[in-house]
Amino acid sequence: MIVEIGHFAMILALCVAVAQSIMPMIGAARNNRAWMAVASPTATAQLGLLTIAFLALTFAYVTSDFSVQNVAENSNSLKPMIYKISGVWGNHEGSMLLWVLILALFGAIVAGFGRNLPPGLKSRTLAVQAMISVGFLLFMVLTSNPFDRLVPAPLDGKGLNPLLQDPGLALHPPILYAGYVGFSISFSFAVAALIEGKVDAAWARWVRPWALLAWLFLTAGIALGSWWAYYELGWGGWWYWDPVENASFMPWLVGTALLHSAVVVEKRDALKSWTILLAIITFSLSLIGTFLVRSGVLTSVHAFATDPDRGVFILGLLVIAIGGSLALYAWRAPMLQSGGLFQPISREGGLVFNNLLLTTAAATVLLGTLYPLFLEAFDGDKVSVGPPFFNATFIPLMVPLVVALGIGPLLPWKRADLAGALGRLKMAFLLAGMVALITAYLTWGKTVFGALGIGLAVWLGASALLELGERVGVGRVAFAEVLKRAAGLPRAAWGMTVAHFGLAITVAGITGAGLWQIESIQIMKPGDKVNVSSYEFVFDGADRIRGPNYVAERGNFTVKDGGRILTVLQPERRQYLVSGQDTTEAAILTTAMYDLYAVLGEPNGQGGWTTRLFYKPLVPWLWIGSVVMVMGGLVSLTDRRLRIGAPSRKLRVGAAARAPAE
């Protein structure tokens, strides 16, 4: 019964979304207030209905109702409760339901908190948002209905893929989706602005917090996914340039560009049509990402069983959404008035440089991701484009970006003196050079790129701190005054410094993880010792243990550093009872400077085990850096001007956006 209510609510939500996409649009065109006013209540109703649908599906999972096909295929009565719940979005149909739920949530937030938006812009934005809803709800109703019943109902379900039974992956999809879908708001705003033909500072001030919020979620989602792959898949890597990873990374790159160009629109009233274009491209890439993940057109280590018919449907949606918005852009963008002037060497110029590099990088990633498809279509050759391609194209584009990132924030708006800015960064340059030389000395005989990467990271971190120090007057005014100035600094400025510093930490992490890891694969018998870097791993044998829905062999490694015991690592080889699937659980010791990573392989039948041991310097910095970047974004989101808004067109940010700790 409850399942049928959920099914009905989903169909009703589709009807509401159709109304929401048509009436406010007509109302705005004819300046009819009553029709425009339809937008907000329908947005709220859509959220309510989809919440009911989502709760109904969750209920089916929690109560293990195996008469629902989706539950029978993806859940099992033995599963721990948390994975019964996360199972709701651990499959195609459920994850699409989550997708539209988040879409409706964002729409409802705009409806609820956008009381001060001009009615025309608001109703058009909500109408565009509803059009996206219509597309995806149709997709669900027609091709991927999570509420389909199964007759006769099986006694027990098939169980969720054990690899997905992990706290990291319980959280990863909702967060990533909040990021993907969050960019729908900037897309809807951009399309609405194109229809209105008006983009100004108030518009940018409206869009920026949404873009920032989506960016926060996307950053956190990507980092979480990478972390999950790192500790769960047991292969020791953290990024594979896999199509599905690229699918989330491309919107991140262009979304980052969007965040920065929106600043220029807001402060200087320039780069307007470019910003609109970025908003369109960011969400288009999110849609392409959904298509790539859901259609199975590309071979991917993430490829779950997929269905090509769905791919065709999503492809159709993609063509309409991307083609339509780009056509609208081509038609309307030339009518946007150009704003403030600036010289090539200026803050604006720096941000343009950042934008060009980020979008070019996104384009190379897109090309590398789709190239196998093109080649197969034209030549019939099957190829794969892997990490070497991406490393060879992406990294050379990021190096100038990081160099420029150190300088950009010191340039004033309109026109700047590059030599002067560089002079102010002397200390950062010297420090980076020194650290690079020390790194080169310490890692003598290994690749020279290590020194380069660490040097870049230090350059970026030091120049971010120098810029902050200069702003608050370190060394020029008394300490008390420095504190006062620091407190008075806009949160956005703090956010920028923190986020840039986070990137510096991540760059160092990437360098260490990519270049200096030491791996050792061998057969070990109980009592055997292996040295990895300066750490001694002693294998104390393996024992059999029993988990809630699996049995496992657990290896015991005592790890010593110069005779001192650091930890005991206990990697597992699990066998899940329902599916019979095996998984490898790596054991990891994380410290501030390095990770030690142990994987237990198969027994060789003669008392020995295959073991794989890693020393991974600076790997924790990858995720520390991501967390710092997210914190920077959060700080920036609490900026007063985003809460108060422009005097003419007021703005409020959703309650979720306000830092609760304040």
Next chain:
Amino acid sequence: MTATVRPRTPAAMRKRRRLYIVLTGLTMLGMAAALVLTALEDNIVFFHSPSDIQAKAIASGQHFRMGGLVKEGSIKKAENGLVTNFVVTDLGHAVKVSYRGILPDLFREGQGVIAEGSLNPERVFVAREVLAKHDENYMPPEIAEALKKSGKWKHATGEDGKN
């Protein structure tokens, strides 16, 4: 805001600015194109099925991907279990594969597998990497096609093709 004395009109400056941006943009795209082209030349990896390997006489040492089914009863351990030797087949032809290290969780006889590496002079495929799949019912498209080509494709591999 400040009315500095500039000889150019705002419109001319705007044009000039746009020119700079377009030029930088083109330079970057050119750079990126150059990077992409060189990288594509050196770094793409072709996929060959065991039948292709037979038919195309691929030179030893050439790096490529290969896939098919792990032949039943072919998995043998060597060097105390550290090295796994097995046979990959598309049911038309078969290739011997040797891999040193820990195999992915879903590696087993009768399952689809993709390996990356090269042939040694003895025509054994030495895999540097054996790719894992998340889902045991999933058949990588390359393998499905390799099987179809050799005429041995059975449509009963997926559970029901729906999920």
